[in-house]
Amino acid sequence: MELDFVKLHGAGNDFVFIDDFSGTLELTKEQIAWLCDRHFGIGADGVILVRRPNDPACAAYMHYINSDGTLAEMCGNGVRCFAKYLVDYAFVDPGDGALAAETLAGARPLTFSVDEDGKLVSATVDMGTPRLAPDEVPTTLAANAVSPYGEAFVLDASVDSPWGPFSFTCVSMGNPHAVCFLDDMRALPDELFADPLAKSLDTLDLDRVGAFFENHPVFPEKANIEFAVVQSGGIAMRVYERGCGETLACGTGACATGVAACLSGRSGCSNEVHLPGGVLTVSWGDDGHVSMRGPAAESFSGHVRLPL
Structure with a gap:
């Protein structure tokens, strides 16, 4: 052919x-x-x-x-x-x-x-409205919070792993996302970093930890796994995409991360999301819709x- x-x-x-x-x-x-x-x-x-x-x-x-x-x-x-x-x-x-x-x-x-x-x-x-109800993400994790729009959702829920528990906020942007904010990098095991003395989002072994959570039973249709750090200039993010592994950028992942950061009170509802391949601007508007520019x-x- x-x-x-x-x-x-x-x-x-x-x-x-x-x-x-x-x-x-x-x-x-x-x-x-x-x-x-x-x-x-x-x-x-x-x-x-x-x-x-x-x-x-x-x-x-x-x-x-x-x-x-x-x-x-x-x-x-x-x-x-x-x-x-x-x-x-x-x-x-x-x-x-x-x-x-x-x-x-x-x-x-x-x-x-x-x-x-x-x-x-x-x-x-x-990008439409994010879907937050656990069965719409989908995830078997139980809802433990309510959004400003009255929808029950999964906020910073703990999921066990060989390296200890990680906390995920679950969002669907038409496909499933699980967002983990690395608020305290020092608490993570040394083995997950290329350089344990310089722990950062950049040195995290995403291929290993991302693949584990992509296939975790709490995500029955698998999930895109985002690891993010909220900074003064925006949100830094890396993503392990369902079906293809780490990519330099993920538009739906950036949207899901912006929504999760807003829901968790870590940031406002408009953010620049900094990915290895570039910057995407994400806003969750008063009408409930998420817009993404890039x-x-x-x-x-x-x-x-x-x-x-």
Whole structure:
């Protein structure tokens, strides 16, 4: 099989885009894994098939597949890149300044800005309202707090691990998130850090601890696991994404972390979230909706022959 593709990224979270408006392309898990492989394939955190929408109010449908071949309901960085693909490749008029993207989590309206050549450079996405009820995240952890909107939710709930208990606040942004604020790094075991004498978010062994909690039984559909530190200039965050491991950025994770920081009183409801790949601006508005602003960029395009 031969395919044309475009590789795009949002703050380092990268995706292989393929035009499938005909709706005829079905890729196997092995083909997805090959496309995402950074040594033998193109290299990406996931593959996005651009398909004809079912909702006539949407410009197109974003069919997002993680690097392990599993479907994802929503991807915040992916939907900004999706908008860039639609604008830059003439599915949407650059002068429109707005579009709606159809996802498995529903329609996501967004506005965008373009450069002098009419290419999209950044977008602000209405990510909808966070879902907090444990059965909607989903998690088997019991609700122990009530949000300003009257919804019972899981706040700083303790979950055991081989390295002691970690506390998680659970939020769904159309996909499940569990946010752990590392308020006291010194209390964590030395073995979880590359340098025990310089414990920090940057030196945390995320591959080990993130993978453990992603697959923990309290998250029946697995979960995206965020570790965060609230600082004077915003929130620093790293994420272990369900289905692909650590990524340089996660849009829904940044939104979930902003919501969790606000719910727990660690910050206000508007934050700059600092990720290894860049900065996303997240706001939880009075209307209950979360907005996320960030960049989208094209890495390269090409033609590939799948060996499988």
